[in-house]
Amino acid sequence: MTYRLEPVGITTDSxxxxxxxxN
Incomplete structure (x- = not known):
């Protein structure tokens, strides 16, 4: 599972x- 710092409101899932x- 890799998570990166993304712009506010955008996330990367597992x-x-x-x-x-x-929303």
Missing amino acids: RGGITNTT
């Missing part, structure tokens, strides 16, 4: 996908 969490 599968390497990008999830928008600004």
Whole structure:
């Protein structure tokens, strides 16, 4: 599982996908 620092509202999940969490 790789996590990176992303812009606010954007996170990388454990599968390497990008999830928008600004909602």
